[in-house]
Amino acid sequence: MPREQGVKVVARNRRARHDYHIEDVFEAGLVLTGTEVKSLRAGRASLSEAFGQVSGGELWLHGLHIPEYTQATWTNHEPRRTRKLLLHRKEIDRLASQVAERGFTIVPLSLYFSDGRAKVELGLGRGKRTYDKRHDLAQRDAAREVDRALRRRR
Numbered sequence: 001m002p003r004e005q006g007v008k009v010v011a012r013n014r015r016a017r018h019d020y021h022i023e024d025v026f027e028a029g030l031v032l033t034g035t036e037v038k039s040l041r042a043g044r045a046s047l048s049e050a051f052g053q054v055s056g057g058e059l060w061l062h063g064l065h066i067p068e069y070t071q072a073t074w075t076n077h078e079p080r081r082t083r084k085l086l087l088h089r090k091e092i093d094r095l096a097s098q099v100a101e102r103g104f105t106i107v108p109l110s111l112y113f114s115d116g117r118a119k120v121e122l123g124l125g126r127g128k129r130t131y132d133k134r135h136d137l138a139q140r141d142a143a144r145e146v147d148r149a150l151r152r153r154r
Helices: 014-019 034-041 089-102 130-153
Strands: 007-012 020-030 051-055 058-062 083-086 105-114 117-127
Touching (some): 014 020, 014 117, 014 130, 020 105, 051 089, 058 089, 089 105, 089 117
Antiparallel strands (some): 007 105, 020 083, 020 117, 051 058, 051 105, 058 083
């Protein structure tokens, strides 16, 4: 069987960039069971309530919902179990220090397959205030209006 090539996105967390100022982005591998991989390949996952946490010198992903694989038997997985993330020691230590000292949060941005391996894109983010969110929305609306005006002029 030929190996998969390229990137296949399974899920995106669109609310993350709306709710957080993303300072830095990391790519991490996931430790998964067989039925979790099959469910992800079917394109079923939700990152909406997920977050990363460093405990015991390891990085864990909490709240990621991967629904049970429908064709599985008693070997099925628990949909919301905590999953271990695979990063280099230096990256884990850097994330842990940023979260502890500067008040950042580890937010998953997207879940995808890269050359057949499940990966998660993590963002190191600081929560936005409501006025920041309104400001961003106003800027996006203004840019959209400018684009419309330029298209009408042409």
